[in-house]
Amino acid sequence: MDPFGLKVIFITFLVFVPLERLFGMHPQQKVFRRDWGNDVIFLLLNGMLIKLGLLAVIVGIIFSAAWIVPASFQAMVGGLPYWVQIPAVIVLSDLGFYWTHRMFHAVPWLWRLAATRVHPVDQILTKGVSLIPVFALGFSEWVIGVYALLYQWQSILIHSNVRVGFGPLRFLFVSPEFHHWHHSDHREARDRNFAGQLSFLDALFGSFHLPRGQKPTTYGLDQPMPQRYLPQLLYPFMGDRIFRIFQSKSDTAALAATMRAPEPAAE
Ligand SMILES: [Zn+2]
Ligand SMILES: [Zn+2]
Numbered sequence: 001m002d003p004f005g006l007k008v009i010f011i012t013f014l015v016f017v018p019l020e021r022l023f024g025m026h027p028q029q030k031v032f033r034r035d036w037g038n039d040v041i042f043l044l045l046n047g048m049l050i051k052l053g054l055l056a057v058i059v060g061i062i063f064s065a066a067w068i069v070p071a072s073f074q075a076m077v078g079g080l081p082y083w084v085q086i087p088a089v090i091v092l093s094d095l096g097f098y099w100t101h102r103m104f105h106a107v108p109w110l111w112r113l114a115a116t117r118v119h120p121v122d123q124i125l126t127k128g129v130s131l132i133p134v135f136a137l138g139f140s141e142w143v144i145g146v147y148a149l150l151y152q153w154q155s156i157l158i159h160s161n162v163r164v165g166f167g168p169l170r171f172l173f174v175s176p177e178f179h180h181w182h183h184s185d186h187r188e189a190r191d192r193n194f195a196g197q198l199s200f201l202d203a204l205f206g207s208f209h210l211p212r213g214q215k216p217t218t219y220g221l222d223q224p225m226p227q228r229y230l231p232q233l234l235y236p237f238m239g240d241r242i243f244r245i246f247q248s249k250s251d252t253a254a255l256a257a258t259m260r261a262p263e264p265a266a267e
Pocket of ligand 1 (some may be wrong): 105
């Protein structure tokens with residue numbers, strides 16, 4: 001048992017620290033950036049909450065699907081060749097991810113969840129919806145394993161401070177460059193790049209933003225957001241009252257930065 005995902009965190013550390021040193025998108029960003037202790041709490045505690053929630057969602061999907069989806073259909077899907085199943089599972093799950101994610105940005109009370117760094121309720125619902133086709137339609141276990149592995153590594157990669165552009169594949173797959181725009185606070189990048197894996201979904205639905213030769217210089221939100229874990233967890237339900245309850249210098253310093261980028265480099 002590894003409820004905190006320590007193994008993955010350790011492997012990720014070994015892989016990405018050298019990568020970020022060698023190919024940093026923001027080379028001045030330190031390995032242990034400001035407030036990294038807060039990051040660790042997010043990673044461990046929040047990661048466990050999300051995992052537990054998703055586990056419950058998956059069990060729910062499997063049981064409901066046994067009622068709703070005909071067994072013959074599931075057998076047909078599971079019998080398809082892998083080269084059909086793997087793209088199919090990625091497209092279907094990312095369609096679910098795209099639209100749930102976009103809805104979280106568009107509906108004000110859902111946005112309060114999405115605006116926090118990675119609120120477990122947001123994560124569990126958005127990821128949960130994307131897992132419905134994965135676990136309901138009868139994809140083979142092997143295909144689900146490959147999907148999970150690809151998803152996990154891509155999601156770590158796109159959040160890393162690594163400068164890889166993906167070349168022409170950037171119009172097909174979500175790259176770090178593409179996803180960093182989603183977290184930037186540039187006006188023109190607002191509500192853009194919702195996809196988790198397939199950037200062409202954003203092109204298809206009119207939310208693609210990847211200007212040539214540019215990269216985001218500032219990240220985060222243009223609204224005050226508590227920085228520490230507990231106040232941020234409660235923020236969606238309590239709103240700005242949270243600042244009066246948990247008063248601290250960093251929390252009231254307003255302008256939160258989800259991925260605090262240093263000053264733009266002269267390059
Ligand atoms: Zn978002
Ligand atoms: Zn992200």
